Amino acid sequence: MNAQDSGSGWFESLDSGDVGAAVGVIRDGSGTEPREWAQEAIDNGAVPDESTYYNWLHEATLAAAREETTERELADDQQLIHAIRSLDDCERVTNELTERLAEWAGTHDADATVDTDFIRELAAMETDNAVKEQMSRFASRVVALDEETQELREFVERRTPDVAPNLATLAGPELAARLISLAGGIEDLAKKPSGTVQVLGAEESLFAHLGGSAPSPKHGVIYLHEAVRDTPPANRGSAARALAGKLSIAARIDHYSGEYRPSLEAELDDRIERIRARDAE
Amino acid sequence: MTLPEGVERQEFDGDTGLATRGEPVYGEPVRDGWRRWDPSRSKLGSMLDLGMDTGLSGGETVLYLGAAAGTTVSHVADFAGPTYAVEFAPRPMRDLVLAAEDRENLFPLLKDARDPDSYSHIVEPVDILLQDVATRGQAAVAVANRRFLADDGLLLMAIKARSEDVTGDPEAVFENVLDELRESYEILETTRLEPYHDDHLGVIARPA
Numbered sequence: 001m002n003a004q005d006s007g008s009g010w011f012e013s014l015d016s017g018d019v020g021a022a023v024g025v026i027r028d029g030s031g032t033e034p035r036e037w038a039q040e041a042i043d044n045g046a047v048p049d050e051s052t053y054y055n056w057l058h059e060a061t062l063a064a065a066r067e068e069t070t071e072r073e074l075a076d077d078q079q080l081i082h083a084i085r086s087l088d089d090c091e092r093v094t095n096e097l098t099e100r101l102a103e104w105a106g107t108h109d110a111d112a113t114v115d116t117d118f119i120r121e122l123a124a125m126e127t128d129n130a131v132k133e134q135m136s137r138f139a140s141r142v143v144a145l146d147e148e149t150q151e152l153r154e155f156v157e158r159r160t161p162d163v164a165p166n167l168a169t170l171a172g173p174e175l176a177a178r179l180i181s182l183a184g185g186i187e188d189l190a191k192k193p194s195g196t197v198q199v200l201g202a203e204e205s206l207f208a209h210l211g212g213s214a215p216s217p218k219h220g221v222i223y224l225h226e227a228v229r230d231t232p233p234a235n236r237g238s239a240a241r242a243l244a245g246k247l248s249i250a251a252r253i254d255h256y257s258g259e260y261r262p263s264l265e266a267e268l269d270d271r272i273e274r275i276r277a278r279d280a281e
Numbered sequence: 282m283t284l285p286e287g288v289e290r291q292e293f294d295g296d297t298g299l300a301t302r303g304e305p306v307y308g309e310p311v312r313d314g315w316r317r318w319d320p321s322r323s324k325l326g327s328m329l330d331l332g333m334d335t336g337l338s339g340g341e342t343v344l345y346l347g348a349a350a351g352t353t354v355s356h357v358a359d360f361a362g363p364t365y366a367v368e369f370a371p372r373p374m375r376d377l378v379l380a381a382e383d384r385e386n387l388f389p390l391l392k393d394a395r396d397p398d399s400y401s402h403i404v405e406p407v408d409i410l411l412q413d414v415a416t417r418g419q420a421a422v423a424v425a426n427r428r429f430l431a432d433d434g435l436l437l438m439a440i441k442a443r444s445e446d447v448t449g450d451p452e453a454v455f456e457n458v459l460d461e462l463r464e465s466y467e468i469l470e471t472t473r474l475e476p477y478h479d480d481h482l483g484v485i486a487r488p489a
Contacts, residue, residue, distance in 0.1 A: 010402045026390075031401035034429050038363075038405060054363060054385065061388040061403070065378050068391045072371040162371065260372075 009037040011046045011056070022060035027068055077163045077186045080156065084177040087152040094149055097142045104135055116146055165260045166250035170268060175224050179247065182221060190248075190255035197251075198222065198244035222247065227272045235275050242271045284329060286339030287360025291315045299326055301359035304383040307352055307376075316356070320477045323353040324413045324439035327477035333470055333485060336435045337361075342407045344429050346394040346422060347414035349373045351380035351387075357411065358387040365404045369393045394422050397429070406431050412438040417445055420461035427465045430488050436466055442480040451480045458482075465489055 010025045038053045047053040098119055105112040105122055108131075112118060122139035125132065153174070160173035164186055167176040182200040183189035189197070199206050201221030208214035219228055219240035231239040246268045253261055284290075284299070291300040293310045300315040310317040320327040328335060339360045348354040348366035350373040358364040358381075366381070367390045368374050374391050381387040392400045394414055410430045414422055419440055430436060440458050442451035459468060466486035474481040 008402065026403060029402045030398045031403075032398060034401050034404050034406050036405055037403070057388055057403075058381075058385050061390060062378060062381055065374055065381075065389040065391050069371045069374045069378065072391075 007031075007033075009035065009040055010060070011037070011041050011053075012044075014046070016047055016052070017056055019056070019059045019063050022056070023064040023067060026060050026064035072162050077180055080159050080163050080177055081181045081185070083152055083156050083159065084174075084181045087149060087156060090145060090149040090152060094142060094145045097138075097145070101135065101139055101142060108132065108135075116143070119143055119146070164251065164254040165258070166253050166264060167247060169260075169262075170250045170264055171222075171225060171247055175221065178221050178224075179251070186251065186255050189251045192248070194241075194244045194248035197248050198240050219244075227268065231272065231276055235278060238275045238278075239272055242275060243268065246271070283338075285335070285337035285360050288318070288329065288337075288339075288356075289315070291317070293317050299330060301356045303355065303359035306355040306380045306383075307350070316359075318356045323356065324474060324478060324481060324483065325353050325357065325411060325437065327474045328437065328439070328472070328483040328485075330477070331472055331474070331483070333472050333483055335437055335485060337409065337437075341409045342405065343409045343411060344404055344407045344426065346410070346412045346426060348377055348389070349413075350376035351389075353413065354387065354411075355380040355384065358384045361409070362386060363405070364388065365390060365400075365407070367392050367394050367400065395425065397426050401428070404429055406434075408434045410434065410436045410438075412436065413441075415441050415444045419444065420458045423462055424465045427488060432488055434488065435469075436484070436486040436488075438484045438486070439474065439478070440482040440484060442482070451482075455482045459484070462486060463489070 010022060010029055014021050014025070038050050041047045041053045042049065047056065098116065099114050101119060101122065102112050102114040105118070119139050119142050122136055123143045125136045127133055127136060156177045157173040160177045161168040164176055164180065167179070171179065179197065179200060180186055180189055183192055199217050199220040202217040202219065205214060205217040209216045218237040222228055222240060222243055225243055227243045228236055228240045246264060250264055253259060288299060288301055290297050291312065293312055299318040299320065301318055302314050303316055305311050305316050309319065318326045320330040340362045343357055343361045343364045345354045345357060345364060345366045348368040351366065354364060354366045354377070364387050366377060366387060368377055369392065371391065374389065377389045381389045390400050390403065395418070407429050408431055410423070410426060412419070412423055412426070416422070423436060423438055440455055442449070442454040445454045445458060459471070462468065462484070465488065467489045468484065468486045470485040472483045474483050
């Protein structure tokens with residue numbers, strides 16, 4: 001019931017009035033062109049008249065909206081963690097294979113480069129040569145893996161705001177997902193002190209520091225955030241501390257109340273601005 | 282300029298304002314079956330109140346993009362015909378579902394307005410395309426959903442400057458969005474929605 005032909009309405013091949021089956025098609029179906037669906041449903045005998053059609057559509061859209069809303073509101077942070085880790089793995093493996101291929105292709109073509117565009121050319125190449133044919137088929141797998149990486153990234157961007165709306169707004173969906181992943185879950189993240197959030201992802205440097213052989217890390221994965229990255233090095237530690245504080249608050253609101261609080265963003269901007277202004281003094 | 286049939290100015294506690302007939306949705310004042318339609322809570326309400334020529338006469342088929350919790354679209358469904366309400370976020374959809382339960386002609390769709398393929402098998406060609414989405418790329422959404430609009434239909438849209446560029450000058454932002462809209466639409470009228478909505482531009486356009 002998932003894939004609808006581009007030319008058919010949601011009611012196609014359903015028993016008239018069957019709301020349960022209609023929900024699946026409302027949710028997962030698609031089309032490329034709107035048509036006079038009520039009239040078509042009458043013409044092909046799916047419904048006797050217009051009011052029956054709209055009643056059925058009303059019941060089906062309500063049921064679909066209720067069902068999917070419930071599911072999305074119960075979105076699972078553990079699923080998100082699997083997704084962001086899969087994204088990282090895909091990206092890493094794509095890079096490794098791209099390098100491997102570029103090295104191989106370099107023996108045939110002096111212009112071989114380590115980038116996706118070159119791999120795409122390789123995948124699209126037409127050849128009678130058995131070696132190049134093997135290389136090209138390999139390249140098409142790498143291209144597919146690269147596309148899957150993008151799919152995973154979009155999946156993470158769509159899902160994170162459901163799991164943690166405030167954290168996703170403040171950190172951006174991808175960094176928010178990374179923090180949840182590093183902590184082990186939204187609840188785990190909510191319970192960490194902000195000093196820990198500040199250095200999540202910098203475990204290696206942290207342990208080196210604790211072992212007495214290095215200075216304390218100023219930031220972990222939150223370095224990806226512009227509030228840290230775009231602050232001059234002298235103030236970066238302060239910016240990281242301020243950001244981690246706000247991110248901790250966001251994670252706690254997301255876990256304990258789930259209410260969206262837009263003022264957090266302004267508070268953070270204000271704080272970072274003041275930290276950066278210290279330079280001017 | 283006349284109000285659509287089903288929308289009237291009614292008196293509420295000595296104060297006159299727009300109203301439609303229907304079950305109350307969000308705690309709005311009600312009198313004799315009329316529910317007050319507050320222009321400061323609704324972009325379309327403000328467009329009507331400010332006298333923009335919306336072309337609405339009542340009974341139209343409508344696709345509403347960015348329905349949120351259903352404040353505006355519930356009023357629309359009170360005077361329009363089949364009304365399709367697209368909203369992407371689950372939380373407001375919960376409230377929209379409640380508004381739709383009382384309105385047989387209101388069809389809630391938990392869909393992304395940037396992906397019209399995901400509801401083209403459900404939504405029929407419409408007379409009115411209403412858009413109030415608070416995301417970057419508002420023009421792209423209107424252009425992508427052009428397919429639903431009948432050739433003699435109208436796009437009624439509120440552009441939110443801050444959604445495109447938080448720091449940019451609103452007038453410059455509006456110009457950019459309108460330029461992009463002109464790919465697919467002919468702009469008929471634009472009006473700033475102050476004092477009801479800061480940094481919003483009401484736009485009426487027809488398919489080019």
